[in-house]
Amino acid sequence: MAGAISPTPCIFCQIARNSTSTTLLHTDEKVVAFHDINPSAFRHYLVIPVEHIPTVKDLQSRHEDYSLVSHMLNVGQTLLRRDAPQSEQYRFGFHQPPMNSVDHLHLHCLALPYIPRWKHLKYLSLGPFGGFIEAEKLLEKIKPFSSIPS
Numbered sequence: 304m305a306g307a308i309s310p311t312p313c314i315f316c317q318i319a320r321n322s323t324s325t326t327l328l329h330t331d332e333k334v335v336a337f338h339d340i341n342p343s344a345f346r347h348y349l350v351i352p353v354e355h356i357p358t359v360k361d362l363q364s365r366h367e368d369y370s371l372v373s374h375m376l377n378v379g380q381t382l383l384r385r386d387a388p389q390s391e392q393y394r395f396g397f398h399q400p401p402m403n404s405v406d407h408l409h410l411h412c413l414a415l416p417y418i419p420r421w422k423h424l425k426y427l428s429l430g431p432f433g434g435f436i437e438a439e440k441l442l443e444k445i446k447p448f449s450s451i452p453s
């Protein structure tokens with residue numbers, strides 16, 4: 304198609320460029336973090352890469368992607384430990400297509416309890432509606448073959 308340079312502005316790209324009113328909880332050259340607009344838990348943050356990566360399916364087993372995801376996880380853990388130290392449990396993970404809502408990779412960082420309780424249904428990793436993958440599991444999947452010192 305002629306001139307098919309995506310005209311659709313991606314909302315998360317705009318947030319990453321800080322061109323919205325969204326309050327950023329963390330920014331660095333690789334990732335930004337902010338409050339989920341529709342929280343499911345006591346604390347619910349999203350960590351996204353500044354670069355537009357659509358979904359977990361677009362991640363590959365290479366150092367670049369592995370270190371990006373582990374950095375996202377690190378940022379999320381640091382924020383939740385700071386803001387919800389008393390939380391009963393933390394969860395970190397990604398929705399997989401077709402369960403993802405926005406096509407810009409985003410790590411859900413949840414400090415439980417779920418509010419309201421039924422919201423846990425959105426974060427099942429098993430069963431017919433299990434469209435959620437734990438960050439640790441994803442890291443295992445995309446771990447490059449040449450081992451990284453841990």
Ligand SMILES: [Zn+2]
Nearest residue numbers: 313316355407
């Ligand atoms: Zn984007």
Ligand SMILES: [Zn+2]
Nearest residue numbers: 398403404411
């Ligand atoms: Zn999601």
